[in-house]
Amino acid sequence: MLAHSQRDVPTPRGGLAVHHAEAPSVPYYRCLCDAVGKDYHWLSRRKLPDEELAAILNDPLNELHVLHIDGSPARFAELDRRPRDEIELIQFGLIPDFIGQGIGKWFLH
Numbered sequence: 001m002l003a004h005s006q007r008d009v010p011t012p013r014g015g016l017a018v019h020h021a022e023a024p025s026v027p028y029y030r031c032l033c034d035a036v037g038k039d040y041h042w043l044s045r046r047k048l049p050d051e052e053l054a055a056i057l058n059d060p061l062n063e064l065h066v067l068h069i070d071g072s073p074a075r076f077a078e079l080d081r082r083p084r085d086e087i088e089l090i091q092f093g094l095i096p097d098f099i100g101q102g103i104g105k106w107f108l109h
Contacts, residue, residue: 009109013101015070024057024064026050032076034065036093045091061092067107074098075107 021028030053034046045053056062061082065073075098078091094104 021064046057
């Protein structure tokens with residue numbers, strides 16, 4: 001994606017809030033990954049030792065944004081800003097209970 005989308009995506013429901021987790025703990029991150037990715041066999045971060053994962057999570061150029069629905073974590077996006085002049089979407093997932101409600105499209109936008 002090289003430009004901002006010109007498409008307007010309406011908010012699918014109330015109770016949505018996005019929080020930037022500035023220095024998430026390894027257990028918190030692993031809990032999010034398991035809740036979102038266990039059915040899809042997400043392994044890339046699961047295989048990392050805690051120390052290596054902590055170094056990535058605490059890097060200010062790595063961002064974790066967590067979407068809360070009515071106060072509970074429901075989706076997250078991890079952005080890697082370490083490569084010069086680009087942003088890589090590393091992880092993007094939704095807890096299964098919230099799939100099919102248009103929330104992912106809204107959050108990605």
